Amino acid sequence: MSETASSSASRRQVLARAGALGVGVAFAGSVSEIFAGTAAAQGLGRSGYGPLVPDPNGLLDLPKGFRYKVLSREGRPLRSGEGKVPSNHDGMSAFRGHHGRVHLVRNHENRHTAKLGVPTVEGLTYDPAAKGGCTAIALDGRNNVLDERVAIAGTAVNCAGGPTPWNTWLTCEETEEKAGTNGYTKDHGFIFEVDPVDPRRSGAVPLTAMGRFQHEAIAVDPRSGIVYETEDAFDRPFGLFYRFLPEKPLGGPGSLRAGGALEAMRVPGVPDLSVVQETGASFSGIEWVPVPDPLAEETPIRLQDFGRKGITHAQKLEGCYWGDNAVYFVSSFARSAEGSAADHFGQVWKYEPHKRRLTLVVVFGPSTDIRLPGESPDNICLAPRGGLMVCEDGNGAQHVFGLTKRGEVYPMARGRQNIGTPEQPEWGEFAGVTFSPDWATMYVNCYTPGTTFAVMGPFHG
Numbered sequence: 001m002s003e004t005a006s007s008s009a010s011r012r013q014v015l016a017r018a019g020a021l022g023v024g025v026a027f028a029g030s031v032s033e034i035f036a037g038t039a040a041a042q043g044l045g046r047s048g049y050g051p052l053v054p055d056p057n058g059l060l061d062l063p064k065g066f067r068y069k070v071l072s073r074e075g076r077p078l079r080s081g082e083g084k085v086p087s088n089h090d091g092m093s094a095f096r097g098h099h100g101r102v103h104l105v106r107n108h109e110n111r112h113t114a115k116l117g118v119p120t121v122e123g124l125t126y127d128p129a130a131k132g133g134c135t136a137i138a139l140d141g142r143n144n145v146l147d148e149r150v151a152i153a154g155t156a157v158n159c160a161g162g163p164t165p166w167n168t169w170l171t172c173e174e175t176e177e178k179a180g181t182n183g184y185t186k187d188h189g190f191i192f193e194v195d196p197v198d199p200r201r202s203g204a205v206p207l208t209a210m211g212r213f214q215h216e217a218i219a220v221d222p223r224s225g226i227v228y229e230t231e232d233a234f235d236r237p238f239g240l241f242y243r244f245l246p247e248k249p250l251g252g253p254g255s256l257r258a259g260g261a262l263e264a265m266r267v268p269g270v271p272d273l274s275v276v277q278e279t280g281a282s283f284s285g286i287e288w289v290p291v292p293d294p295l296a297e298e299t300p301i302r303l304q305d306f307g308r309k310g311i312t313h314a315q316k317l318e319g320c321y322w323g324d325n326a327v328y329f330v331s332s333f334a335r336s337a338e339g340s341a342a343d344h345f346g347q348v349w350k351y352e353p354h355k356r357r358l359t360l361v362v363v364f365g366p367s368t369d370i371r372l373p374g375e376s377p378d379n380i381c382l383a384p385r386g387g388l389m390v391c392e393d394g395n396g397a398q399h400v401f402g403l404t405k406r407g408e409v410y411p412m413a414r415g416r417q418n419i420g421t422p423e424q425p426e427w428g429e430f431a432g433v434t435f436s437p438d439w440a441t442m443y444v445n446c447y448t449p450g451t452t453f454a455v456m457g458p459f460h461g
Contacts, residue, residue, distance in 0.1 A: 022272030048410025066457030080149035083119030089445035091160030092432030100141035101197035113334030125154035160217035217320035225249025230317035236339030270342035273314035274334035
């Protein structure tokens with residue numbers, strides 16, 4: 001069953017006003033301040049792109065006028081001849097190349113148990129015992145695959161990351177496992193830099209000063225070079241929100257190896273972000289506390305001593321991106337039964353460095369119908385006409401949602417690959433949504449079975 005974006009948005013508005021979270025999705029807040037100054041944001045329609053049309057091939061439902069191309073699937077041969085396409089497609093970004101080319105860098109969130117790990121390649125492998133890493137796909141101007149190869153190997157649980165202003169990709173390990181655990185020969189939990197055009201220029205060097213923890217995503221302030229990092233810790237006390245002050249800010253490829261200072265965010269009087277429930281809630285005087293031991297040699301960072309005032313935690317800190325002189329980050333959900341101070345179904349936070357101010361700008365809600373949009377926002381990126389594209393990582397049907405700058409939600413894509421049974425269907429989550437440099441193509445991954453799509457259509461129309 002598909003639904004129009006206008007009916008979806010109106011239902012959300014009613015639910016948000018009534019405070020009834022038992023049906024569909026509730027959404028509250030506004031992201032208009034993010035995009036008010038951009039030309040792409042002008043004239044955004046209220047109804048998205050219309051209802052989703054069932055895909056006769058059973059892969060991806062899209063609005064009328066849109067089409068997709070499968071760029072890559074797990075298990076198929078890499079064009080480079082280095083082995084097979086690894087599994088568990090996760091975070092991803094697109095970079096401009098020469099002569100109209102686009103270069104994609106794609107994470108593979110593989111643990112030591114993965115059957116389709118990233119093939120080890122000499123000069124690109126950190127720990128031969130680890131099965132995560134990245135692959136790089138080169139495309140021509142029509143989204144034809146020109147090349148597909150290993151970009152980094154021997155890392156573990158590469159979840160998300162983020163692009164740098166100098167057009168490299170920072171891939172993040174979402175683990176804290178040390179050498180000797182699960183056969184690993186080196187410590188894990190680091191960030192690595194990947195060159196999307198020539199991965200051998202970046203190699204496989206951990207950026208140790210940026211911390212060793214369960215990394216999720218990063219965003220770089222293009223003015224100061226400060227790198228913001230989210231931590232998706234799996235147990236309490238949950239993750240922290242960090243900033244890294246490089247010794248060589250905005251120094252270009254390889255400059256982050258020079259080191260810097262790692263700090264964690266403290267919101268005065270708020271030990272757990274889940275207790276904040278109202279959109280628009282704002283906190284000034286945000287503090288940044290030096291991390292005692294960034295390498296976490298004895299104690300995980302989130303458990304270290306940050307002084308008598310403590311530090312601010314949050315469950316499921318996920319996507320992170322930069323826009324309108326601010327950094328935005330996602331908390332996918334919080335559950336008191338798992339140790340959070342309160343419950344919620346997804347938040348987007350905004351931190352303004354020049355004002356030292358943190359604001360809750362978006363709150364999502366749950367779904368009780370497997371066919372309707374659900375909860376748990378994960379990867380997020382900016383959309384061509386203003387607003388956001390949000391990957392869903394909840395239960396039931398899996399969508400990519402658009403979120404207009406007016407705060408209206410509309411369906412952009414729905415996954416149709418059933419990894420369950422006809423009686424108990426299940427769909428793999430979306431991840432890594434990103435756009436081509438000319439905003440004409442949306443690229444997105446299905447995590448399981450690992451599939452990378454190029455979606456073309458009237459994004460500007």
